[in-house]
Amino acid sequence: MALASMPSMGPARLRALLGEEPPADAWVRANRGGSASERDVARAWQRHTSLGIRVLLAGQPSYPERLAGDPHAPVLLFCLGDPAVLGNASTVAIVGTRAPTRYGIGVAAQFGADLGAAGISVVSGLALGIDGAAHEGACGAGAPPIGVVAGGLDHPYPQRHERLWERVASSGAIVSESPAGVPTEKWRFPVRNRLLAALSDVVIVVESRHHGGSRHTVDAAIDRGIPVGAVPGSIRSATSEGTNALLADGAFPVCSTGDILVALALTGASLAISQKAAGGRLLSPEPAEGVDRRVYETLTADPSSLDELVRVIGVDLAELCGSLERLAQAGLARDAGGWWERV
Amino acid sequence: MLAAIASATLSGAVGRPVSVEVHVSNGLPGFTIVGLPDTAVREARDRVRAAILSSGLAWPVRRITANLAPSGVRKGGAGLDLPIAIGLLVAAGELSPSCTEGFAFCGELGLNGSLRHVPGMLALADAAVAPLGLIVPLCDVREAALVRGEVAHGAATLADLVRVLRGDARWPSTPPPTGDNSAPDPPDLSDVRGQALGRRAVEVAAAGHHHLLMIGPPGSGKTMLAERLAGLLPPLTPAEALTVARIHSAAGSGLPDGVLLERPPFRAPHHQASIVSLVGGGSWSLRPGEASMATNGILFLDELGEFPVAALEALRQPLEEGVIRVSRAGGTVTFPASFLLVAAMNPCPCGEGVYEGACTCSAVARARYRRRISAPLLDRFDLVVPLCRPDPDELLAGTPGEPSATVARRVAGVRAAELERVGELELTPDASSLLASKLRAGGLSARGLHKVTRVARTVAALAGADVVSFAHTSEALSLRAGRAVVVR
Numbered sequence: 001m002a003l004a005s006m007p008s009m010g011p012a013r014l015r016a017l018l019g020e021e022p023p024a025d026a027w028v029r030a031n032r033g034g035s036a037s038e039r040d041v042a043r044a045w046q047r048h049t050s051l052g053i054r055v056l057l058a059g060q061p062s063y064p065e066r067l068a069g070d071p072h073a074p075v076l077l078f079c080l081g082d083p084a085v086l087g088n089a090s091t092v093a094i095v096g097t098r099a100p101t102r103y104g105i106g107v108a109a110q111f112g113a114d115l116g117a118a119g120i121s122v123v124s125g126l127a128l129g130i131d132g133a134a135h136e137g138a139c140g141a142g143a144p145p146i147g148v149v150a151g152g153l154d155h156p157y158p159q160r161h162e163r164l165w166e167r168v169a170s171s172g173a174i175v176s177e178s179p180a181g182v183p184t185e186k187w188r189f190p191v192r193n194r195l196l197a198a199l200s201d202v203v204i205v206v207e208s209r210h211h212g213g214s215r216h217t218v219d220a221a222i223d224r225g226i227p228v229g230a231v232p233g234s235i236r237s238a239t240s241e242g243t244n245a246l247l248a249d250g251a252f253p254v255c256s257t258g259d260i261l262v263a264l265a266l267t268g269a270s271l272a273i274s275q276k277a278a279g280g281r282l283l284s285p286e287p288a289e290g291v292d293r294r295v296y297e298t299l300t301a302d303p304s305s306l307d308e309l310v311r312v313i314g315v316d317l318a319e320l321c322g323s324l325e326r327l328a329q330a331g332l333a334r335d336a337g338g339w340w341e342r343v
Numbered sequence: 344m345l346a347a348i349a350s351a352t353l354s355g356a357v358g359r360p361v362s363v364e365v366h367v368s369n370g371l372p373g374f375t376i377v378g379l380p381d382t383a384v385r386e387a388r389d390r391v392r393a394a395i396l397s398s399g400l401a402w403p404v405r406r407i408t409a410n411l412a413p414s415g416v417r418k419g420g421a422g423l424d425l426p427i428a429i430g431l432l433v434a435a436g437e438l439s440p441s442c443t444e445g446f447a448f449c450g451e452l453g454l455n456g457s458l459r460h461v462p463g464m465l466a467l468a469d470a471a472v473a474p475l476g477l478i479v480p481l482c483d484v485r486e487a488a489l490v491r492g493e494v495a496h497g498a499a500t501l502a503d504l505v506r507v508l509r510g511d512a513r514w515p516s517t518p519p520p521t522g523d524n525s526a527p528d529p530p531d532l533s534d535v536r537g538q539a540l541g542r543r544a545v546e547v548a549a550a551g552h553h554h555l556l557m558i559g560p561p562g563s564g565k566t567m568l569a570e571r572l573a574g575l576l577p578p579l580t581p582a583e584a585l586t587v588a589r590i591h592s593a594a595g596s597g598l599p600d601g602v603l604l605e606r607p608p609f610r611a612p613h614h615q616a617s618i619v620s621l622v623g624g625g626s627w628s629l630r631p632g633e634a635s636m637a638t639n640g641i642l643f644l645d646e647l648g649e650f651p652v653a654a655l656e657a658l659r660q661p662l663e664e665g666v667i668r669v670s671r672a673g674g675t676v677t678f679p680a681s682f683l684l685v686a687a688m689n690p691c692p693c694g695e696g697v698y699e700g701a702c703t704c705s706a707v708a709r710a711r712y713r714r715r716i717s718a719p720l721l722d723r724f725d726l727v728v729p730l731c732r733p734d735p736d737e738l739l740a741g742t743p744g745e746p747s748a749t750v751a752r753r754v755a756g757v758r759a760a761e762l763e764r765v766g767e768l769e770l771t772p773d774a775s776s777l778l779a780s781k782l783r784a785g786g787l788s789a790r791g792l793h794k795v796t797r798v799a800r801t802v803a804a805l806a807g808a809d810v811v812s813f814a815h816t817s818e819a820l821s822l823r824a825g826r827a828v829v830v831r
Contacts, residue, residue: 098706128706209703238701305731306821310539317543318802321821322814325777337827338540338697338729 014075048180053153054079066091070198070224074177080153081173085121085144086199090264093123093200093221095193095214096130096207101239102336104130104207107231109137111204114257116141120264123148123200125192126168130206132161135168144172148199150192151184152176175199190216197221202263204229204254208242218246227263229254234302286332291315295323296332296342303339344368346433346440349447350426351470352411352418353463355629355669355676356593358470362412363423365430370406376427378411381419390421390452391428398456398502403435417674422461425450425478428501442508445475450483456501463593465490465585478504484517486592489585489603520602529574529609532750533743534567537733541568544728544822546750549575550757551801554662554684554723556647558825559730560694565687568730569643572685573609574747576640577755583639586679590638594631608640610682614649622657622680624669629676634661637682647688648715655720658684662723684723688716690828697729697828713829725794727825757804768800768809774816781820795819 056077064086112134122138156165197220208214233240327333426448451459458480468487476494484497498504548555584603623632665681690696799819
């Protein structure tokens with residue numbers, strides 16, 4: 001563990017070092033000329049136990065089974081929460097962009113909640129955007145969520161997700177390859193994504209840009225033969241470029257939670273899926289006639305700006321706004337930061 | 344011998360009366376100026392001496408002391424050259440005390456004895472009160488006449504002035520104005536194609552004096568709309584024009600030809616403006632800043648997010664009270680600053696944040712950008728509108744919108760009706776219940792409610808309605824929907 005705490009010690013180097021000789025010898029060799037002593041090793045151990053971080057060593061029984069056969073498995077895994085969760089029967093990774101649209105956030109949160117309710121653990125990176133939304137949905141839904149993070153477990157990252165971090169740690173588990181005290185560095189994210197894929201049975205990408213970080217997770221999943229699904233999106237949306245490209249490359253399309261369950265080959269199991277997930281939707285009565293009807297017909301599920309609506313419908317701005325507010329009160333339209341969309 | 348001459352000095356945008364006392368006595372020849380003069384006043388010694396000698400007058404080779412009373416107030420600027428010179432001539436016996444009796448003097452002297460322009464003449468003329476009149480450089484006489492009327496006289500040189508005072512000549516006639524008093528017309532609103540929301544926002548802002556923040560990507564016409572807003576405001580009343588002229592004159596930008604401008608000022612400081620240039624100040628001569636120069640007009644802050652945070656926060660006082668108080672060790676000055684604040688900003692550093700999913704900024708960069716606009720500052724804006732790039736078809740082939748003149752007539756109508764109306768427009772029951780439901784849903788704060796109601800009243804007044812309907816209220820809500828882009 002002390003070795004892992006050394007600066008610039010990546011998982012591959014650690015693996016190579018420990019592959020050659022027992023940890024104690026490797027430590028002595030790596031530390032040659034260094035100032036660290038046996039006391040530092042003891043102090044590091046003390047630190048982790050006092051923070052409630054468990055250390056899982058490859059080869060030990062507590063080490064997750066999914067990683068046992070992995071060619072790039074970490075030698076050491078740090079875990080906050082219950083490590084047994086990592087062995088949960090089925091796990092699904094939900095990943096995506098850190099700057100999603102509300103569509104992406106909604107879909108991620110819904111999948112998180114539905115999967116959690118179906119007893120499937122949601123694996124994600126606790127990052128801003130899709131990752132966080134999926135965990136928000138999964139927390140308290142049933143199955144324990146799993147967070148896979150890049151930095152040390154002593155500092156929640158990103159800070160804005162501190163509360164979510166605590167909830168995931170208490171109801172599920174957060175794992176990392178980095179010992180406590182290691183800062184979250186850029187190069188650790190792609191490395192983390194490999195672990196995220198390895199711990200999942202299926203990887204779902206909700207929204208991603210053309211060159212998004214989700215690509216690393218997808219590549220790692222393909223290397224390991226793990227099925228990859230993508231949520232289709234608008235061809236005009238930059239946040240769906242990555243997912244639509246994945247679909248073109250052969251990822252299976254995910255249009256409902258059912259599709260994920262099919263991929264998990266779990267469809268036969270009796271699962272409590274909400275009506276919403278199955279695609280059912282309660283239809284509100286549509287407005288009968290007049291401006292409201294015209295406005296409603298012009299609105300689409302994609303948000304439109306007021307300028308556009310004025311131009312297409314050709315009514316006065318006040319009349320249009322009044323009509324939109326009436327539709328909103330009837331639950332037929334929604335205001336999205338000055339833009340309007342059909343519900 | 345002793346002489347006392349009335350004059351004035353500038354403190355901020357306000358004149359303060361000063362009495363210039365000159366004492367000439369026997370003793371070692373010398374010339375000292377006392378009474379807290381600044382560098383420009385201290386240098387008056389050399390200018391006054393050269394001017395008197397070049398005008399063919401005698402320089403007393405005696406001990407000369409000039410005192411500027413009240414001696415506790417700092418005096419700045421070269422406007423005290425002329426009263427010092429006149430006082431000296433009286434004290435030295437070149438002029439009889441009776442011929443300067445009842446006059447006040449303000450003006451800068453050239454080494455050749457010519458009288459030169461002094462900034463802030465309007466404010467100086469307010470303060471330099473004397474029964475027979477105020478004597479200023481010929482080029483400033485029209486400006487001084489704006490407040491002093493017929494009792495303002497001008498002279499081109501010190502020699503001319505001495506001749507008139509001795510009774511050997513008459514006052515020279517005031518040169519006729521050379522130009523006209525109308526600044527070039529601001530661009531017309533009909534140039535803006537589409538942009539229903541943006542056009543409406545500037546109209547409502549002009550009609551109800553609502554501060555406006557436009558949020559949109561580059562190329563969505565934010566600057567274009569702001570420039571056209573200036574043409575929608577009603578012309579200044581003479582009293583307002585005088586206030587504006589006083590500040591502009593004190594700031595040194597002067598009045599074209601000494602004539603009052605009718606068009607409201609439009610000030611657009613660059614986003615690298617310092618706090619002092621924005622709110623006024625300076626180490627010794629407190630100058631009005633851009634916010635004061637925009638009084639009774641528009642202060643346009645383009646790229647609001649790029650302004651120094653401290654400069655923006657300094658604008659909160661004028662937005663609240665309509666004045667800026669600048670305090671320095673030497674004293675406190677109050678500048679008028681009641682302006683219509685119009686600001687424009689991008690939704691995020693890349694500018695594409697209004698369109699869902701189009702923004703390529705990281706979440707951290709977005710959050711940092713938005714933090715630059717503090718919640719209290721954002722609260723000062725009644726109108727926060729999201730703007731989009733216009734539709735290409737509309738841009739190329741669309742019909743031109745209403746011209747500025749039509750909209751300006753509506754705005755003037757609303758402003759006139761506002762003055763006559765007793766009480767305020769009432770909200771219809773469904774309009775009130777709409778606001779109540781927004782309040783309950785948490786989409787509106789108590790302050791927000793107040794602002795929406797005010798905007799809704801302006802919208803109703805523009806429509807010529809006598810109640811605020813559901814549609815008016817909905818429009819008012821849409822005119823601040825851009826807050827959602829900035830708040831989180």
